[in-house]
Amino acid sequence: MTKPPHAGSADVAAARLRSIPEASVARLAVYLRMLGELAEQGAETVSSDELAAATGVNPAKLRKDLSYIGSYGIRGVGYEIAALVRQLERTLGLDHLRAVALVGVGNLGHALAGYSGFGGRGFPVTALFDVDPDLVGIHINGIVVEHVRSIPQVCAERGVTIGMIATPGPAAQGVCDLLVSSGVRCILNFAPVVLQVPHEVEVRKVDLAVELQILAFHVARKHLAGQDAATVNGHIIEHASNGSGGMLP
Amino acid sequence: MTKPPHAGSADVAAARLRSIPEASVARLAVYLRMLGELAEQGAETVSSDELAAATGVNPAKLRKDLSYIGSYGIRGVGYEIAALVRQLERTLGLDHLRAVALVGVGNLGHALAGYSGFGGRGFPVTALFDVDPDLVGIHINGIVVEHVRSIPQVCAERGVTIGMIATPGPAAQGVCDLLVSSGVRCILNFAPVVLQVPHEVEVRKVDLAVELQILAFHVARKHLAGQDAATVNGHIIEHASNGSGGMLP
DNA sequence: GCAACTTTGTGCGTGCCTTCACAAGCGACT
């Protein structure tokens, strides 16, 4: 393909961004974290085979994923970790901090507010909201909980670009509308409802009950199948879409 | 196709289970929850168009999903909600309670232990584990936290079939091995690591940091694209691809 | 400088998932 002659100009970067498959984006984030760990351990370079094994994906798939963001590997050697991390962060938009607002400071919301995995990775939780008068006003990790009706004002003041909804189901759509009207264009939804949003807003849903039900399905399947559990190879790996390709020796 | 003459015998059910696409299983769980809400509102039947709109999927896809579990619709009318719910629950393995063990009662784990969405849907959290001496012994929702080393014994006693891991990353693999050695065959992993498991064990991963990074990517994309935001069609809808499952992927 | 080895980048076949479009089936109304 046309090689990127020097640096990715903004145009080139934009063109690339648009064309990265959704499935690859999800994996790029996983590669990035693993690369961070490797860097901490002092590694300078890593091969696609090593990184693939560590993240549980096929090496060819990994190389193809990385090829979407440019040619940052050295044939015969591998990938230079520092450069790759920098480029991944640029691609994933992690070169800026993204202020996050969290609505719903109940059971789950409280845990999310205290989760260190966010702030440490460029997503400082900057605003907390709830409707419960007993919760409004308390501090969590140094952030004061505000009333939901303040969402537009506070989000504008603090430049919030990502919203997380951890309210009970019935409240979620209303909260979502408030966030959208405040200019938030990306939402992570933990409430068990399907949010209706304008087309320019991106919603991702994390549904814990559904995750368990999917597992329950597999429990039932294994149960019904008895345990044929053929004497296949011994290990590996994460993730559902295990082809379970035709058995039949 | 060959219609199920009377009831799905276990054989027929087993054959169907094996052939349901993974992506469809995830959606079936969503349909089931929405059907429950509709039933509460007093609805008797629902058409594929209505249910599809409510769950944010394509009507044809919904019908195909439902066709995997049998022909429970009435042409010209729609689906009888009660019968469909019953069949979905059977298919997803929700006709039995599935005891769940939760390992890691820190920030996130504590919230999960108290999350009512599990017990209310057939997944009673039956055992809690941690290594922290300050946590071992305390009660959460009436369950006492045990030491991780008790996992094999307690899981066997209480018939645990699903494990949830909400530990810090470095501890996750060890905990996973313990669960697997205790007979747990399905694991929901919240720790930011890729678990290595035998092939007969099913792992689903929920990775909150990755979810946010995917959103950040879309923030960056929207930003770079300016707001051309073409005059495309007007609406819609949740969900990128999941794969995931979500997270999952 | 050359040969052997290593590892990337990718063209291509394959299979799964999605979506369209339509025939078949069911109820209601006349």
Add this chain to the structure above:
DNA sequence: AGTCGCTTGTGAAGGCACGCACAAAGTTGC
């Protein structure tokens, strides 16, 4: 009974993603 309108179930086509396999490109050793 017959017709009309509505909705399901599915065949078939298109698109996307995965993974193999190999050429290109770099490094190491002599």
